[in-house]
Amino acid sequence: MRQPEPPEVAPPPLPDLLIFSAPFHPAVGGMERFAEDLATGLTQLGYHVELATRTPAAADDASAFPYPVTRVAGWVELARALLRHPLVVFVGLTFYDVLLATLLRRRIVLTHHGPYAIYGDERRFTAGNVKRWMSRFYHNICVSEYLAGWLPGQPLVIHNGYRDDLFKPSSGARRPGSFAFVGRLVTEKGADLLLRSFARLRALRTDIHLTVIxxxxxxxxxxxxxxxxxxxxAVTFAGAQPAGAVAAMLAQQACLVVPSIGDEPFGIVALEGLAAGCEVIVTRRGGLPEAxxxxxxxVEPAVEPLCETMLAVQAGASRRSEPGLRLFLADHQRKTVARRYAEAIAGFAWQRRKR
Known part of the structure; x- marks a missing residue:
């Protein structure tokens, strides 16, 4: 006798979440880029995503995103956005925003992009210390092993990804002896250290050039x-550039230098340099070695070791070994990283159901 067909089971509803990132487009920075990439990646995986931010839109900005963006100006607007979704992923721990989500009984995942410490500040009682203590009450994802060491417990580590649709090697020739810097021109990024190292190298080799982006x-x-x-x-100051222009410029450079003297949470720019085909030199600061x-x-963040390494690269030395590098970059593509976040969020939900 033929067995009856089992009844069709409706697939579970697609996950629904709010990503809250206080900084966002048109502001420029690592957290802004992370929020945009995560929201895009999760949307591509089938999540229903809304992104909320406190950053106002630019008057002449016509950027379109594959998910709704809500720009909140006050607590009531943020509360309404929070109540539209059962799960909230925070890009960084913003104290009062997380408290509001907690009071509204939202499920909360915190992603951490810095140690909540100000460069050079050694005080014992700071807002950063309070935030690190507060994180123990939530699910936590850090962008590097270095950063996880700042938080209590054992937070999950998921490295940042890069825009693999933009950053890729060019078929054109690279300018021999060309070095590049990409980043904000602030003390902790070490651009002055790079200039001093470059000047010393130029005393030995005059056929070199540095582009500061x-x-x-x-x-x-x-x-x-x-x-x-x-x-x-021998130095070109190119100013701030959009991501596409940065990718095109790196594809023409022989070497990217990330000379930070402050501890970097991770260092997406180092990944981008590798993906663009550059030799990459980073300082032993924070999560840069992981990147x-x-x-x-x-190298250590000092003139002599940085100059010596730049000289070695100028002479043709390389750390770009294949096929390991291809696998490393594939492991950090935007969609791969988004999939890891999706798996982590599902795992956190399973832990909640088991309690």
Whole structure:
């Protein structure tokens, strides 16, 4: 006798969540880029995503996103956005926003993109210490093993990804002896250290060039420093550039240098340099060694070791070993990272049901 067909079971509803990132487009930075990439990746995986932010839109901005973006100006607007979704993923722990979500009984996942410490601040009682203590009451995801060491317990670590649709090698020739810096021109990024190392290298090799991509409060000081070091004619200050232009510029450079003197939570720019086909030199600060995964050069943040490594790269030395590098980059593509977040969120929900 033929067995009856089992009844069709409706698939579970697609996951529904709110991503809250206080900074977002048109602001530019690592957290803004992370929020945009995570929201895009989860949307592509079938999640119903809304992104809420406190960053106002630019008057002339016509950017479109594959998910709704809600720009909140006050607590009532944020509360309404929170109540539309059972789950909230925070890009960084913003104290009062997380408290509001807790009071509204939302499920909460915190993603951490810094140690909540200000560079050079060694005080014992700070808002950052309070945030780190507060994190123990929520599910936590850190972007590096280095950063996980700042938080209590054993937070999950998921490395950041990069825009694999933009950052890729070019078929064109790279300019020999070309070095690049990409980042905000602030003290902790170490652009002045790079200039001093570059000037020393140029005393040995005159056929080199440095392109500084970025803007910030140190811009005028760095231009003056290049003149003082007598290497201004070999340095181009390109200013801030959109991601597509940065990708195109890196695809023409021989080496990207990330000379941070402050501890970086991870270092997406190092990944982007690897993906664009550059040799990459990073300092031994924070999560930067994790960002190059053994396929870049890791040095102490000082003039001599940085200059020596740049000289080795100029002479043709390389850390870009295949096929390991291809696998490393594939493991950090935007969709791969979004899938890891989806798996983590599902795992957190399962833990909640078991309690």
């Amino acid at each position: 970025g803007d910030g409060p140190q811009y005028a000081m760095l231009v003056a420093l290049a003149a003082t070091l007598e290497c201004a004619e 190059v995964g053994g396929f870049g050069w890791v």
